[in-house]
Amino acid sequence: MNGGAEDPGRTLVRFARAEDGEAVERIRDGMAQERQMQIGEVAERTGLSLRTIRHYEEVGLIVPSARSKGGFRLYTEADVGRLMVIRRMKPLDFSLEEMRDLLEITDRLGAQDDPPGPLERERLRERLDAFRRVADARCETLRARLAMAEDFAATLRDRMKADARAQAASEQGASGGPSAEA
Template sequence: MSDEPTRAHLQIGQVAERTELSIKTIRHYDEVGLVTPSARSAGGFRLYTEADIERLLVIRRMKPLGFTLEQMRELLDALEVLDDASSDPDERTRASAVVLECRTTATESCEKLRRQLDYAEEFTTLLGARVTVTTRD
């Protein structure tokens, strides 16, 4: 393969732009085995496909909800099983259970974040009222 990526592959900088993740974060996910680049250029540069980007986007969505790296790995593996029509039925059942568990956890995390956002907005309003009072004096 040449140093120029093919149209199907993106270099890490392009992936960082598309996913809004830092290059350092993408490299970390490679090092821990969450998203391994699909190819390498002749010069050794990581090359990513659209499927790799989709995996990174799943991780990016999970991160603020407090999922661990192991939970991320488990969900990504489950999604692969469900996307593979030839997967064993028992494997598909286990994968579905993982997805359901992650969905439940994500829903609970979203509710917690909404409460935290409500508190933050209340606080901002309180501070805004104090600034208004202070500037009138």
């Protein structure tokens, strides 16, 4: 491996070692190459389990950018970003179908090779805005639920403090502490 001396337009790039010890390599054809990550690193960076990432692949929400010679999934920063979008949708109870629809909208709006025309762009933006309104409404619902949960936790803290004071007063009275006669 001499850095592509045989062909100046092609450079062999060694990225990492796969789980089986095999080198993960890609040929770079004279253009900038994104660093690729194996599924374990992606899981660590996104906070998602390996199983969840594989499930998202099975249902078509994510597609690994490449595979190593040994068949290991390889992901790019763009893939990590897409998984983070999916992860942020999860607490808002979007279904897999809704996630897929939203990702298709954002993919189409971001298409560089075949950008949408003005009419298509307007329809996509309307659909995207509908998702934004749903997300806003669900966030408001979550804020209301969180406020109730925080009120409940405060009630429990207050109850614990009141019980601690009552117990301290009871122990003080039982031990012959300062009395009201003095």
